[in-house]
Amino acid sequence: MDHLIDADFVYLLTGVALLLAVVLPTALRTAALSAPVVLLALGGLMGLLPLPEAVQLTPGDDRAVIEHLAEFTVIISLMGVGLALDRPLDLRAWRSWRRWGTTWRLLAIAMPLSIAVTAWLGWWVMGLAPASAILLGAALAPTDPVLASDVQVAGPTTDEEDVDEIDERDEVRFALTSEAGLNDGLAFPFVHLAILCVGAGSIADWGVEWVAWDLIGKVVVGVLIGGATGWVLAKAAFRSSRPSIRTAETGEPLLALAAVLLSYGVAQVAHGYGFLAVFACAMTLRSMERSADYHALMHEVVERLERLLTLVVLLLLGIAMSGGLLESLSWRGAALGIGLLLVVRPVTAWVALRIGAPRKRRGDGEGLGPWERIATSFFGIRGIGSIYYLAYATGHGDFEDADTLWSTVAFVIAVSVVLHGVTATPAMRWLDDRRSAAAS
Numbered sequence: 001m002d003h004l005i006d007a008d009f010v011y012l013l014t015g016v017a018l019l020l021a022v023v024l025p026t027a028l029r030t031a032a033l034s035a036p037v038v039l040l041a042l043g044g045l046m047g048l049l050p051l052p053e054a055v056q057l058t059p060g061d062d063r064a065v066i067e068h069l070a071e072f073t074v075i076i077s078l079m080g081v082g083l084a085l086d087r088p089l090d091l092r093a094w095r096s097w098r099r100w101g102t103t104w105r106l107l108a109i110a111m112p113l114s115i116a117v118t119a120w121l122g123w124w125v126m127g128l129a130p131a132s133a134i135l136l137g138a139a140l141a142p143t144d145p146v147l148a149s150d151v152q153v154a155g156p157t158t159d160e161e162d163v164d165e166i167d168e169r170d171e172v173r174f175a176l177t178s179e180a181g182l183n184d185g186l187a188f189p190f191v192h193l194a195i196l197c198v199g200a201g202s203i204a205d206w207g208v209e210w211v212a213w214d215l216i217g218k219v220v221v222g223v224l225i226g227g228a229t230g231w232v233l234a235k236a237a238f239r240s241s242r243p244s245i246r247t248a249e250t251g252e253p254l255l256a257l258a259a260v261l262l263s264y265g266v267a268q269v270a271h272g273y274g275f276l277a278v279f280a281c282a283m284t285l286r287s288m289e290r291s292a293d294y295h296a297l298m299h300e301v302v303e304r305l306e307r308l309l310t311l312v313v314l315l316l317l318g319i320a321m322s323g324g325l326l327e328s329l330s331w332r333g334a335a336l337g338i339g340l341l342l343v344v345r346p347v348t349a350w351v352a353l354r355i356g357a358p359r360k361r362r363g364d365g366e367g368l369g370p371w372e373r374i375a376t377s378f379f380g381i382r383g384i385g386s387i388y389y390l391a392y393a394t395g396h397g398d399f400e401d402a403d404t405l406w407s408t409v410a411f412v413i414a415v416s417v418v419l420h421g422v423t424a425t426p427a428m429r430w431l432d433d434r435r436s437a438a439a440s
Helices: 007-027 035-047 063-084 094-099 101-124 130-139 171-186 188-198 203-239 255-269 274-287 294-325 331-354 370-378 384-396 402-439
Strands: none
Touching: 007 035, 007 294, 035 294, 035 402, 063 171, 063 255, 063 274, 063 294, 063 384, 094 101, 101 130, 101 171, 101 331, 130 188, 130 384, 130 402, 171 188, 171 203, 171 274, 171 370, 171 402, 188 203, 188 384, 203 255, 203 274, 255 274, 255 294, 274 294, 294 384, 294 402, 331 370, 331 402, 370 402, 384 402
16 A cells, blocks of 8 residues: 655645756756756755655655656656657658658667567566566667757757748657657557466457557557647647637647647547657647747746656655665666667667668768667656556566566666766767768
C-alpha cells in the first residue's frame, strides 16, 4: 500500500523546483551544464539529509504515485514536442514521408535493435529472467530530449512570410525531437510483451494477439484518435463560426492543456496508446494556420509546465537515489547501462541512419553529414519515459528482480542526464559553427 506523502514537503519541493526552473535556464545559458544535472545533484544532496521516511518515494511503497507523476510529465512533454516541430507531416504525400526519413529509420531500425540488444545483455550479463530482460530493454528504449534542451528544436516558427517555407533547418535537432515524440509511444508494445511473458501461458496463446493488437491495433487507434482530436480542436480554435470559441483570436493558451488531457483520455478509454494520441494531436494542431502566433503561445505554456514537472521528477529521483534506490545496482548493471549509452545506442542509431540515407547536400535540410550522424546517434537521452514504463509494468506483472531493474534504470538515467547534459551545449555549438561556415 502506498504510504502518505507529507503535504508540506510537497509544497517545499515544488517551490524549490519552480524557483530553479525560473532561474537556472538563464544562469546556465553560457555554461556546459544543464538544469537537469543541477536538479539531480541537488536531489542527491537532499536525500542525504534526515528526511522523514514518508517524503521519500520508493518503487515498492509509492509505485502508483511514481507512475502517474511520470505519466503526466511525459504527456505534457509530448504536446510540447508536437507543437515545437515546424516540419509538416502529410500522410498523403510521399515527399512529406521522405522528409521524415531520418525519424523513421531511428524508430523502425534503431529502437527495435536497441531493445533486442539491451534485453539480450540483461539476460546474458545480468542474469535476468527473460521477461525482466525484455522489460529492461523496453523501459530504456524511449529517448527524452527535454533533459538537454540544446538538442531539441527551440519552438514553433510563426514569423515566416511564406507559410510553405516554415520547416526545420537543423536535421540533428529535428531528428532527436521527432524521435522522442514518437518512441515514447512506440516502445509500449514491447512493455506489453514483457508483461505477457511474465504472465501465464505460452507465446502460442498470445503471440498473434500481441502482434495484431498491441503492436499494430493500439498504435493505429492512438494515432487516429489523436489526429481527430487535434483536427476538431484546431477547427474550433481557428475557424469556428462563433467568436467565443475561436481561442486563437482571444489568445487563450490553455487549449493546449485541454488538448493533452482530451486526446490522452479518449485514447486510453478506447484502449489505444495515449502517448501517440497526444503527439498526433499536437502535430495536427500545429498543421493548421501554421504561421499563427497562437502556436507559440500554446507552446510557451506547455514548455513551462513541462520544465517544472521534469525538474520535480529529477529532484525526487535524486533524493531516492541517495536514499537507497541504487542498493540493488550491481557492477554488471552499471556496465550494461554505460554500454547502452556509449555503445548500444550510438551503434544501432548510426547503422539505422546509414541505411537508405540521402546524401547531404549544401543548403539542403535533408540528410545528415558524417558529424551530424554521429551527434544524432550519441544523444539518445534516457529520462522520464523509462521511469513511467517501469512503474507501469511492475504494477501489471510480478517481475523477478524488480529492485535490480529500478536500480539499473535509475543509474542509466542519472548517467545520461550528466553525460548528455554536459556535452550537449559544446557539441551542438560546434555543429552550428560548422553549419554556418559551410553555408557562408
